[in-house]
Amino acid sequence: MREVRLKAMAKINLGLDVVRKREDGYHEVRMIMQTIRMYDQIRLRAVSEAGIKVRTNLSYLPCNEDNLVHKAAKLLMEEFEVREGLSIELKKYIPVAAGMAGGSSDAAAVMVGVNRMFGLGLTKAQLMERGVKIGADVPYCIMRGTVLAEGIGEILTPLPPMPKCHVLIAKPGIHVSTKFVYGGLHLDEVTVHPDIDGQAAAIKAGDLNEAARLMGNVLESVTVSTYPVIDEIKEFMVQHGALGAMMSGSGPTVFGLFEDERTAKRAYEKLRRGKLAKQVFLTSIFNIGGNTNER
Numbered sequence: 001m002r003e004v005r006l007k008a009m010a011k012i013n014l015g016l017d018v019v020r021k022r023e024d025g026y027h028e029v030r031m032i033m034q035t036i037r038m039y040d041q042i043r044l045r046a047v048s049e050a051g052i053k054v055r056t057n058l059s060y061l062p063c064n065e066d067n068l069v070h071k072a073a074k075l076l077m078e079e080f081e082v083r084e085g086l087s088i089e090l091k092k093y094i095p096v097a098a099g100m101a102g103g104s105s106d107a108a109a110v111m112v113g114v115n116r117m118f119g120l121g122l123t124k125a126q127l128m129e130r131g132v133k134i135g136a137d138v139p140y141c142i143m144r145g146t147v148l149a150e151g152i153g154e155i156l157t158p159l160p161p162m163p164k165c166h167v168l169i170a171k172p173g174i175h176v177s178t179k180f181v182y183g184g185l186h187l188d189e190v191t192v193h194p195d196i197d198g199q200a201a202a203i204k205a206g207d208l209n210e211a212a213r214l215m216g217n218v219l220e221s222v223t224v225s226t227y228p229v230i231d232e233i234k235e236f237m238v239q240h241g242a243l244g245a246m247m248s249g250s251g252p253t254v255f256g257l258f259e260d261e262r263t264a265k266r267a268y269e270k271l272r273r274g275k276l277a278k279q280v281f282l283t284s285i286f287n288i289g290g291n292t293n294e295r
């Protein structure tokens, strides 16, 4: 196979709890992850000249080994001593440094693509084992769907698909690094933890309202005090009919879940015209045929 095209899909965290800090500095989490209909496009081509070349439509992203797609390809190509070269074309649409796992999903898609292109024969579980070396979200981005994630995010239990709903996404014009957010978390000061098991039970029961009511993210305790705009966007979404609104991952992106499409569209139009968010999207959760792996 000389060419593979892939979709690297974004995620939101429907619930995010941090259980404890580990000795290596990473945090043990309990999260419910959800793929949404928003993706980067990736084209892989096998070339005769050795090495990995990356091109992207965003001039400020690195094209060298710092790009997660480069890291992902290198990891597998070195292990399997692939002699050919690889050209990676990356079209980014997922907001960068947004808490939507854009880079992790790109890396996940490249691992799937390299495995397929060079016939490496790795199973999904074997790809996921390797993916965690690139980032805690990468194994989930390989699995996709509605998933309970534990450990540092790599211990994954698929859940039944989240009930269908519309997802309003708003990213304020600020940049927050994941490392900064986890580093600023004082677990002893966190008094309210989201009920992750309750949310998983609501999803299993197909109860969208209850799943939305139980949304919560302990990492907001770090970001909201520095960036009150995150709370303002949440409030806006709830006032405009969201069943629930929350920061995704380490933020700063906020998302709201809507049952009714017209209500979601009205909130989208108004948010787009306002000044709270720099990037606004209206999309939906991605669960065709359950926890699909279509790429």
Ligand SMILES: C[C@](O)(CO)[C@H](O)COP(=O)(O)OP(=O)(O)OC[C@H]1O[C@@H](n2ccc(N)nc2=O)[C@H](O)[C@@H]1O
Residues within 6 Å of the ligand: 013, 025, 026, 027, 028, 029, 031, 099, 101, 104, 134, 135, 136, 137, 138, 151, 152, 153, 178, 179, 182, 183, 249, 250
């Ligand atoms: C916030 C989330 O996106 C929620 O899904 C993830 O927990 C973060 O996943 P990620 O961006 O793939 O994380 P990595 O690239 O592995 O780690 C970035 C930094 O976040 C911190 N980190 C990440 C994951 C985790 N369970 N505990 C941590 O403390 C570490 O300081 C690490 O240096």
Ligand SMILES: Nc1ncnc2c1ncn2[C@@H]1O[C@H](COP(=O)(O)OP(=O)(O)OP(=O)(O)O)[C@@H](O)[C@H]1O
Residues within 6 Å of the ligand: 061, 062, 066, 067, 068, 069, 095, 096, 097, 098, 099, 100, 101, 102, 103, 104, 106, 107, 137, 178, 249, 250, 251
């Ligand atoms: N392919 C890539 N796409 C986006 N960012 C990348 C990529 N490769 C490297 N990076 C770097 O990684 C940083 C974080 O990017 P990313 O968009 O994955 O963050 P994120 O959405 O907060 O991730 P997460 O939700 O997993 O914490 C960026 O600032 C960027 O410099």
